[in-house]
Amino acid sequence: MISLAALVLAVAAATTPASGAPGEVPQRLVVGVTHTPPFVVQEGPERWSGQAIDLWRNLADELDLDYKLEPRDITSLLRGLEDGSLDAAVAAITVTAEREQRFDFTHPFYTTGLAIAVAHRPPETWFDGFISVFTFSFLRLLLTFAALQLLIGALMWLIERGKNPQFPGPPGPGVLAGLWWAVVTMATVGYGDKVPITVPGRLLAMLWMLASLIILTSATAAITSQLTLGQLEARVRGPEDLGKLRVGTVLRSTSETYLRDMKLDYRGFSDLTLGLAAIESGELDAIVFDRPLLVDAIALAHKDTLELLPRSFQRQDYALALPTGSPLREPINQILARDLATLQDP
The missing domain is CATH 1.10.287.70 (Helix Hairpins)
Structure with missing residues (x-):
């Protein structure tokens, strides 16, 4: 005969979910990040700042989440959401239909577009x-x-x-x-x-x-x-002029997808800094990439040699990325919906 103590233990084991089971928030989240100024800025081995980092910290404080930040490149960042090695990803991640099939997004926290960086040309005399x-x-x-x-x-x-x-x-x-x-x-x-x-x-x-x-x-x-x-x-005015230029972009980005869909020839770079340097050296005429990332990169190291065309195109919505079915999505979305007006400057 099964003892009363054994029966109680069996019922407790059957009714208590295991750690890390679907629908349960892990005790300590692994949050992937990648250096994408001004949204995620790596200031040291374990020192991170930026708009998206500040947003995540505020969300974690309000939801009482324990987490650690794990640096990755953009490819392994997105892959980690699929294979379960990451519980969230924080960066300038653009919401796309293809990515939505692989993992989940929260509400967008920033809306922008693509832009074109070219060599600075002084006024003609x-x-x-x-x-x-x-x-x-x-x-x-x-x-x-x-x-x-x-x-x-x-x-x-x-x-x-x-x-x-x-x-x-x-x-x-x-x-x-x-x-x-x-x-x-x-x-x-x-x-x-x-x-x-x-x-x-x-x-x-x-x-x-x-x-x-x-x-x-x-x-x-x-x-x-x-x-x-x-x-x-x-006088390059916008995306309609890209066909006559030597164009570059960052590999595995939504700007690369745009250039490929438009059937334009382009040169891919693993890093935005390399692409901007190629314009300065005369190897390229223009770089196509996300406007806020270009603004920050040019202001940091290329303000005297490069400039950004005023027009934006191809809307880009940045959001936090989560594994499919993550229980964090709904509580995060509630907070984002409440604070949406304060997340992005007009």
Whole structure:
């Protein structure tokens, strides 16, 4: 016969949940964190600060939670929520549909968007416009025109010499006269002080007039296109201009997902600092990433060399991440719903 004491122990064991069972909050939470200033800032081996850290500490105090912070990179941070090695994750974690299938999110505590960081460009002056016109390509074009006009002028002198007093016989004055005629004809000025009188000379004149129209039109279009392209490259206004730039972003981020979905070529970096350094060195034209993280990184180490475009795009909602079915979600959401107005500056 089973004793009364044994029966009591059996009932107690059957009615008392085991530590760590589903639906039960562990006695000591393991909270994953990753360095994402200004939300999570690692100041030392076990010293953490930042907006998200302050939020978590306030939540833990109100819910009387015991916890330890465990640093991880973003990949192992999210993986830890799936495999159960983490009870929560605190960082600038964007809520996405794909992530929602893998683990749970609390209510968002911060709403922002993606932004574009580019090299700082000082205001243009009149001298910048002057330099943009007188480039090596422009000077090479002028030399090509001069050589072509000299060739046509010399050919006209060879045809007209001895028959037309407007083109003297000696090579020096004769070629100069032919060059003068070729230049004013190409410029469509046509002073009429020098006119070919022979049939071959007039045929050459007609061909040169027609060729001059084509040459000048093509040259003008090429110069205008080059100047316009330079202005467009210097004036990146938003995501619609990313297709003509050398773009970078942080690997395994929502900004990488955005660039991939938009079918844009990009270069991935393991760390935001590496991407910003690539802009400074001229390897990249722009970095696409979360606006608050770019703002903090530029202000910290790149304020004189990089700048952030004013437009934001592709909304990003930051939330605390929890394992699927975590009993912490509802009490945390109640507190966040109560304090939502004070979590983010207007």
